[in-house]
Amino acid sequence: MSLTQGTDELLQTLISGCIVLDPPSQKRFYAHFYGYAFNICNRYVSREEEAIEVINDGFLKIFTEIRQFQPRYESIENSLKGWIRRIFINTAIDHVRKEKHRPLLINDQVEAFGDLQVPASGLERLSHKELLELITRLTPAYRMVFNLYVIDGYTHEEIGRMLNISIGTSKSNLAKARINLQKMILNKQTQFEIHGQRAL
Structure with missing residues (x-):
């Protein structure tokens, strides 16, 4: 059995456990994807404390919606990463919008700046x-x-x-x-x- 197959079997077991709200399964799922979630959320907020708040909110959404998850790729892990990435990004957007109490836009006309030019x-x-x-x-x-x-x-x-x-x-x-x-x-x-x- 390859490492990927072993991981996918573990994740399938954890998904089944999370669907029935099994706490040990939720805990292991959380631990498995925490680092991945942190790397996403930390880019969207200003402070680590905010990133952790977004992560926890995101996992709550994941555990609520996980029965809706459908693998899109052969690898369950890759499919899960794509699915939860969208959830964490949307959760981060909602968090920033709520914290700043304003829309995420700048009403300026488009300016013809070039690509980032750095030596x-x-x-x-x-x-x-x-x-x-x-x-x-x-x-x-x-x-x-x-x-x-x-x-x-x-x-x-x-x-x-x-x-x-x-x-x-x-x-x-x-x-x-x-x-x-x-x-x-x-x-x-x-x-x-x-x-x-x-x-x-």
């Missing part, structure tokens, strides 16, 4: 963790669209429906998110170079 040396000096930290410093509207489009692969049409904004606003927010990230990365690169020179 390769600047990106190479940033770890994956540092890049994610910069993303969390974006405003909620910019962070939301950047995550949905660049990282999670949604189209502007899909983002517009999810956030109740126009396609033009989605494109505008993405462009401005890229500009803000560019400034933050270049600023971080400048600080690195200054500190490096002082160390010489």
Whole structure:
């Protein structure tokens, strides 16, 4: 039996247990997907405490709706990840919207910004963790669209429906998110170079 087959059999057992609200099954399911959920939710909110709140809300929705889950791929784990990813993203969107008490949009006209242009040396000096930290410093509207489009692969049409904004606003927010990230990365690169020179 392959590792994937073993994992899928375990998950199928846990799903069956979660459907009948079996606490040990829910606990093991939660533990299995917690890290995956954290990586998703932490990108959409500003603080780790918020991410944990979103995670817990998301798992409550999952346990309520899990009987509706239908595998879309041969691997149950991959199917589950796709299914719960959508739940956690939507839960994060609802959380940010509720916390900010305002729609997730910026009513500006679309501006013709190009793609993010950062010297390769600047990106190479940033770890994956540092890049994610910069993303969390974006405003909620910019962070939301950047995550949905660049990282999670949604189209502007899909983002517009999810956030109740126009396609033009989605494109505008993405462009401005890229500009803000560019400034933050270049600023971080400048600080690195200054500190490096002082160390010489």
